[in-house]
Amino acid sequence: xxxxxxxxxxASIYVLLGLSTNLLVxxxxxFSVSQAAVFGVGAYIVAFFLMNDxxxxxxxxxxxxxxxxALNILVTLPALRVSGDYFVVTSFGIQLLATAVFTNWxxxxxxANGLPGIPPPDLAGKALEESWQVVLLCLGGMALGCLIFWLxxxxxxxxxxxxxxxxxxxxxxxxxxxxxAKVSAAALAGAFAGTAGGLYATFLSFIDPSSFDLxxxxxxxxxxxxxxxxxxxxxxxxxxxxxxxxxxxxLVDIPTxxxxxxxxxxxxxLLIAFMLFxxxxxxxxxx
Amino acid sequence: xxxxxxxSAVEVSFGGLRALNDCxxxxxxxxxxxxxxxxxxxKTTIFNVITGFLKPNSGSVTFKGQPLDGWKPQAIVAAGIAxxxxxxxxxxxxxxxxxxLASLPGQTGEEPLAAIFxxxxxxxxxxxRREEALAILDRVGLSARSGDxxxxxxxxxxxxxxxxxxxxxxxxxxxxxxPASGLSSGALEDVMALLRSxxxxxxxxLVVEHNTRVVQKxxxxxxxxxxxxxxxxxxPETIVNDPALxxxxxxxxI
Numbered sequence: 001x002x003x004x005x006x007x008x009x010x011a012s013i014y015v016l017l018g019l020s021t022n023l024l025v026x027x028x029x030x031f032s033v034s035q036a037a038v039f040g041v042g043a044y045i046v047a048f049f050l051m052n053d054x055x056x057x058x059x060x061x062x063x064x065x066x067x068x069x070a071l072n073i074l075v076t077l078p079a080l081r082v083s084g085d086y087f088v089v090t091s092f093g094i095q096l097l098a099t100a101v102f103t104n105w106x107x108x109x110x111x112a113n114g115l116p117g118i119p120p121p122d123l124a125g126k127a128l129e130e131s132w133q134v135v136l137l138c139l140g141g142m143a144l145g146c147l148i149f150w151l152x153x154x155x156x157x158x159x160x161x162x163x164x165x166x167x168x169x170x171x172x173x174x175x176x177x178x179x180x181a182k183v184s185a186a187a188l189a190g191a192f193a194g195t196a197g198g199l200y201a202t203f204l205s206f207i208d209p210s211s212f213d214l215x216x217x218x219x220x221x222x223x224x225x226x227x228x229x230x231x232x233x234x235x236x237x238x239x240x241x242x243x244x245x246x247x248x249x250x251l252v253d254i255p256t257x258x259x260x261x262x263x264x265x266x267x268x269x270l271l272i273a274f275m276l277f278x279x280x281x282x283x284x285x286x287x
Numbered sequence: 288x289x290x291x292x293x294x295s296a297v298e299v300s301f302g303g304l305r306a307l308n309d310c311x312x313x314x315x316x317x318x319x320x321x322x323x324x325x326x327x328x329x330k331t332t333i334f335n336v337i338t339g340f341l342k343p344n345s346g347s348v349t350f351k352g353q354p355l356d357g358w359k360p361q362a363i364v365a366a367g368i369a370x371x372x373x374x375x376x377x378x379x380x381x382x383x384x385x386x387x388l389a390s391l392p393g394q395t396g397e398e399p400l401a402a403i404f405x406x407x408x409x410x411x412x413x414x415x416r417r418e419e420a421l422a423i424l425d426r427v428g429l430s431a432r433s434g435d436x437x438x439x440x441x442x443x444x445x446x447x448x449x450x451x452x453x454x455x456x457x458x459x460x461x462x463x464x465x466p467a468s469g470l471s472s473g474a475l476e477d478v479m480a481l482l483r484s485x486x487x488x489x490x491x492x493l494v495v496e497h498n499t500r501v502v503q504k505x506x507x508x509x510x511x512x513x514x515x516x517x518x519x520x521x522x523p524e525t526i527v528n529d530p531a532l533x534x535x536x537x538x539x540x541i
Contacts, residue, residue: 148403151402151403151406152399152402152403154402154410155396155397155399155401155402155406155409155413156388156389156394156395156396156397156402156409156413156416157396157397157398157399157402158402159381159385159388159389160389160397162378162380162381163378163381163389166378166379166380166381167376167377167378169340169372169376170372170376170377170378171389172340172360172361173338173340173360173364173369173370173371173372173376174364174369174389174390174452174453174455174456175360175361175363175364175365175369175390175392175456176361176389176397177361180398181397181398184398184399185399187399188399285380
């Protein structure tokens with residue numbers, strides 16, 4: 001039972017991250033490989049506020065979301081000036097920088113040892129001690145994220161972002177501000193990633209830098225590619241499918257020492273295979 | 288009287304190449320002005336300057352007496368000047384009607400907060416906007432293809448859609464880069480009729496056009512550009528029948 005709880009909670013959190021990545025990479029065409037860094041900042045901020053008993057859960061989440069909005073706009077800013085390939089390199093650097101900070105700023109993040117003992121989330125003054133309560137909270141967060149994504153994509157904003165991904169110059173020629181639309185997309189993606197971080201920290205009650213490193217960013221991209229770029233369904237299918245993989249691997253008799261490496265290998269193979277043979281993913285459009 | 292659109296001594300250099308060299312002209316409101324000249328004469332470059340995509344090294348462009356120096360493309364569209372591109376630049380993964388919708392100005396829900404917090408309002412506004420977009424498609428004769436993806440449209444239909452998209456901006460001065468090139472004779476007649484009807488509706492058109500037959504049929508006024516400089520300006524008959532200009536145009540002396 002506990003396995004199912006943790007699978008559903010984690011998958012819900014990764015759906016939020018998938019939405020964040022899909023919005024930036026799939027829809028706006030801003031190829032970011034640093035979404036895990038923003039996710040991490042959200043997690044550490046919520047952990048900090050709850051562990052030091054500064055605020056309760058919801059205000060901490062709001063603060064994390066606001067900080068991640070600002071941070072994501074900041075890290076996406078280079079994409080507004082340098083295009084495509086160059087931005088991937090910039091974004092890669094930002095991710096490495098974030099990992100270095102998470103690992104070495106021991107006072108703030110606990111360094112490589114991480115932060116244990118993060119209190120559970122609370123709502124209306126009551127701590128959610130039972131795991132099913134937290135699972136419901138994560139599912140609620142996911143549902144809210146999906147609703148927002150759906151609303152935004154069916155509105156003119158969604159169409160504007162799609163048009164920008166196809167041809168920025170043509171959008172500018174119709175008198176629209178490409179810059180403003182990209183900043184808005186980055187803000188929304190930041191809010192999703194920050195919220196996901198807060199849920200992650202309180203659900204696991206322990207965080208360390210390994211959850212927010214480059215591998216995590218690549219995993220997010222893999223989820224979007226496998227699930228399908230630019231669609232809500234793709235952002236949901238990807239995380240649920242890829243997070244089931246480690247569990248499936250436990251059924252196969254391989255030594256635990258190579259299990260993590262095998263998982264990483266399979267993620268990599270999946271990413272390449274989908275890019276080559278099914279670029280639209282299971283339920284999406286071509287990236 | 289203030290000229291409608293005036294370019295004064297516009298200079299543009301790309302490295303050593305002078306794309307525009309002391310280029311000056313005016314165009315009149317309510318006219319179809321054709322911009323002709325051999326390849327490399329600077330026709331597209333002057334479009335880029337007028338619409339703010341390219342900053343001239345010197346000189347300026349004024350629209351209804353207002354200098355456009357340093358304006359961003361966005362502000363210039365808002366002032367009433369919009370353009371098309373020679374290579375179309377349609378949004379090929381969107382439908383025809385979405386291409387037009389994407390170009391309608393000032394839409395509710397074009398930023399995420401309104402989309403999230405006022406969904407019903409946005410949806411209602413979108414229904415009205417869709418009607419508007421369909422009317423524009425109807426105007427260019429594409430209403431039957433509104434739901435089709437751009438990649439499934441014929442080249443002729445794509446050229447009409449590009450005009451629909453520039454109409455959607457609401458601009459009064461339309462800069463059309465080769466709207467008639469590469470069309471079959473039937474489609475060509477459609478485009479020429481459309482351009483004339485737009486003028487009759489009060490739009491002003493500045494059109495890059497290579498086909499002298501088309502120029503003679505639609506132009507009220509012709510600008511002849513050569514080596515980045517305005518060489519001659521006049522009625523289509525005088526320009527087309529000028530042997531010196533024909534010599535330049537059809538590959539004669541430099």
